[in-house]
Amino acid sequence: MTAVQPAPQTTTQPAHPVTPEWVKDAVFYQIFPDRFARSGRVNGMNLQSWGDKPEFNRYMGGDLWGVIERLDHIQSLGVNAIYFCPVFQSASNHRYHTHDYFQVDPMLGGNAALRALIDEAHARGMRVVLDGVFNHSSRGFFQFNDLLEQGQDSAYRDWFHPEGWPLHPYDDSRPAGYAAWWGNRALPKFNTGNPAVRDFLWEVAEYWTRFGIDGWRLDVPNEIDDDSFWQEFRRRVKAVNPEAYIVGEIWGDAHRWLRGDQFDAVMNYHFTRPCLAFFGARTLDHPMNERSGTGRVDAIDAPAFAHRMAEVARMYHPEIVSAQLNLLDSHDTARFITAVGGDATAFRLATIFQMTYPGAPCIYYGDEIGLHGGPDPDCRRAFPWNDSEWDMNTLELTRRLTAARHASRPLQRGDFQVLHAGGESILYARCHEGRCAYVALNCAHEPAHLPLTGVEAGTYRDVLSGQTYELVEGTELQVGARDGVVLVRES
Numbered sequence: 001m002t003a004v005q006p007a008p009q010t011t012t013q014p015a016h017p018v019t020p021e022w023v024k025d026a027v028f029y030q031i032f033p034d035r036f037a038r039s040g041r042v043n044g045m046n047l048q049s050w051g052d053k054p055e056f057n058r059y060m061g062g063d064l065w066g067v068i069e070r071l072d073h074i075q076s077l078g079v080n081a082i083y084f085c086p087v088f089q090s091a092s093n094h095r096y097h098t099h100d101y102f103q104v105d106p107m108l109g110g111n112a113a114l115r116a117l118i119d120e121a122h123a124r125g126m127r128v129v130l131d132g133v134f135n136h137s138s139r140g141f142f143q144f145n146d147l148l149e150q151g152q153d154s155a156y157r158d159w160f161h162p163e164g165w166p167l168h169p170y171d172d173s174r175p176a177g178y179a180a181w182w183g184n185r186a187l188p189k190f191n192t193g194n195p196a197v198r199d200f201l202w203e204v205a206e207y208w209t210r211f212g213i214d215g216w217r218l219d220v221p222n223e224i225d226d227d228s229f230w231q232e233f234r235r236r237v238k239a240v241n242p243e244a245y246i247v248g249e250i251w252g253d254a255h256r257w258l259r260g261d262q263f264d265a266v267m268n269y270h271f272t273r274p275c276l277a278f279f280g281a282r283t284l285d286h287p288m289n290e291r292s293g294t295g296r297v298d299a300i301d302a303p304a305f306a307h308r309m310a311e312v313a314r315m316y317h318p319e320i321v322s323a324q325l326n327l328l329d330s331h332d333t334a335r336f337i338t339a340v341g342g343d344a345t346a347f348r349l350a351t352i353f354q355m356t357y358p359g360a361p362c363i364y365y366g367d368e369i370g371l372h373g374g375p376d377p378d379c380r381r382a383f384p385w386n387d388s389e390w391d392m393n394t395l396e397l398t399r400r401l402t403a404a405r406h407a408s409r410p411l412q413r414g415d416f417q418v419l420h421a422g423g424e425s426i427l428y429a430r431c432h433e434g435r436c437a438y439v440a441l442n443c444a445h446e447p448a449h450l451p452l453t454g455v456e457a458g459t460y461r462d463v464l465s466g467q468t469y470e471l472v473e474g475t476e477l478q479v480g481a482r483d484g485v486v487l488v489r490e491s
Contacts, residue, residue: 016319054380065109087104133219151167189223284339302425313415464485
């Protein structure tokens with residue numbers, strides 16, 4: 001079927017990108033709602049026992065009321081922004097099969113629970129970003145259901161891409177008869193060339209932005225291959241809230257979407273893969289990664305890592321780089337600690353880097369207490385609220401790092417300059433408005449001595465150990481085996 005083509009739109013390219021100020025100072029926390037916390041307020045459902053092995057089609061029963069009850073924990077991590085995987089009504093535990101874009105899933109507590117969550121989060125100075133699934137809907141979406149019922153006579157025929165009749169939404173032995181996301185007939189693809197579909201999706205974006213959310217994470221937005229759609233999406237969202245954050249799930253080069261007229265940033269998988277390759281170099285689980293969203297990752301040494309991360313820091317306009325969502329793992333990948341063969345030291349070193357690199361770090365729920373998990377669905381385990389199961393060293397490290405980031409303008413907004421990279425060790429500076437912080441990381445199993453070249457002499461404190469250091473040009477900095485230091489200038 002030929003899509004209805006949108007009318008040509010004239011857009012003015014911004015002189016340079018402008019991204020929300022708050023994102024530059026944000027620490028995000030990603031929540032998969034079904035697996036984070038049960039409140040006990042939503043009852044009468046057939047659920048897995050909390051903490052059982054995750055299954056593709058079964059529910060654990062986490063809800064938004066449960067998130068509200070655990071905001072103290074989230075806030076204790078230094079988190080000031082939460083990104084939620086989809087929350088709208090859906091017949092799947094991950095909710096990427098949207099049934100109703102204007103209703104929060106009743107299993108999550110409905111619209112009332114989201115209203116209470118946003119209000120409580122905002123009262124704590126925390127932002128809320130929702131997942132927007134606008135490329136495709138589900139078989140239960142009303143307009144698609146009408147297509148299934150009425151066939152060629154459906155009033156909503158042009159909302160989708162029917163290819164032949166009759167349609168077969170559930171019979172895998174026959175062609176589906178309509179375009180679907182990667183051929184998955186459970187996810188019929190919208191015809192976003194249809195003006196009615198475009199207006200509907202833009203109205204959804206406006207509605208929830210007016211409701212009070214602080215931004216959108218956009219699911220597979222590259223598959224809506226139409227700049228004018230996203231340009232108008234941005235215009236409408238920013239008209240409601242100029243400081244709303246728009247971040248796209250783009251795994252490859254994203255220059256097309258990051259010119260200032262579409263997205264503010266993307267999920268930074270260009271950050272993720274080098275971190276796996278360097279910090280997990282000794283213990284990478286290759287079969288695990290090959291089954292995961294990241295694909296195969298080959299080990300690299302410190303010079304290669306430094307070169308790549310300097311490239312990533314310059315990949316886009318500095319305004320974009322400062323708003324990138326830097327993640328070590330997500331609901332689409334194996335958890336970092338599992339991908340590196342369970343090596344907790346590798347994960348902690350990567351966390352130090354994540355919290356001291358340009359952009360907004362994003363903690364995937366449970367990483368802060370050492371939660372393991374392989375590829376989907378295992379990476380979506382239930383959060384173990386019995387703290388006897390927690391890795392307290394990782395939890396304390398996370399809290400120290402986020403506190404240091406919030407207290408240091410260089411760590412939040414400084415540029416990225418590698419001062420030394422050799423073998424398994426790296427030393428870099430983050431400088432902002434004449435003040436610098438220095439970070440040294442040693443992945444070796446013996447102490448490293450890093451030459452201090454290009455540093456600003458003075459007294460510095462390691463925010464991780466509390467130890468004081470006198471930095472002098474031309475001397476050396478000793479860093480323990482599988483350890484790091486984060487040095488901020490003493491006032």
